[in-house]
Amino acid sequence: MCIWTDWGFWIAILALGVSGYIAFLSNRTAKMQAYSFVTDTLQKEDIRQARRTLFRLGEENKKFETWSQLETEEVEKACHTINTVCTLIEEKIIRKTFLKRSETQFKRIWNIVEPYVIERRKKENNPSLWQEFENFQKDK
Numbered sequence: 127m128c129i130w131t132d133w134g135f136w137i138a139i140l141a142l143g144v145s146g147y148i149a150f151l152s153n154r155t156a157k158m159q160a161y162s163f164v165t166d167t168l169q170k171e172d173i174r175q176a177r178r179t180l181f182r183l184g185e186e187n188k189k190f191e192t193w194s195q196l197e198t199e200e201v202e203k204a205c206h207t208i209n210t211v212c213t214l215i216e217e218k219i220i221r222k223t224f225l226k227r228s229e230t231q232f233k234r235i236w237n238i239v240e241p242y243v244i245e246r247r248k249k250e251n252n253p254s255l256w257q258e259f260e261n262f263q264k265d266k
Contacts (some may be wrong), residue, residue, distance in 0.1 A: 132223050160219045164211050167227065176204040180235050183226055190242035208232055212258035222265065236263045 167173060178199035182247065193201065212232075214220045225232070236259065247255045 157219065160214055161224060164214065164220060164224070165209060168211065173203065174199040176207070177231070177235065178236055180204050183252050184234070184238040189244065190239075193242075201242060202234060205239055205243070205259060208235065209256045209259040212262040216258050216261060222262075224262075232259075233263055238262065 179197055183197060183201070188197075190198075190201075211220075211225065215222050215225070221231075238264055240260075243260070247253050
């Protein structure tokens with residue numbers, strides 16, 4: 127075998143290794159960006175306020191039919207945000223264990239909003255509305 131063929135083989139192997147490592151780093155960077163997005167999003171004051179509104183509605187045992195327009199908007203803001211986070215989990219962009227501390231809070235929120243979500247799905251003929259949020263509750 128000629129020396130140039132030997133060199134070509136090793137250069138090809140090295141190129142494969144480097145490209146694999148670059149792919150690994152890109153994947154890791156994307157996941158870190160997703161973690162950062164989730165953390166930043168869940169800690170935004172308007173999202174925290176929306177969750178506080180939800181918990182208050184739950185504590186008052188207030189039925190969704192009696193929610194004010196502002197309360198409904200807060201509920202929807204929280205549901206949209208949590209559904210986005212749950213979509214990242216479902217797509218395996220972030221691990222469910224990352225949200226271990228939020229899991230109880232998400233389940234508590236779901237118990238409050240479930241009747242509202244069911245009604246919205248019927249009203250809009252959209253059975254998949256906030257489906258990832260619901261799926262998160264079913265996963266053990």
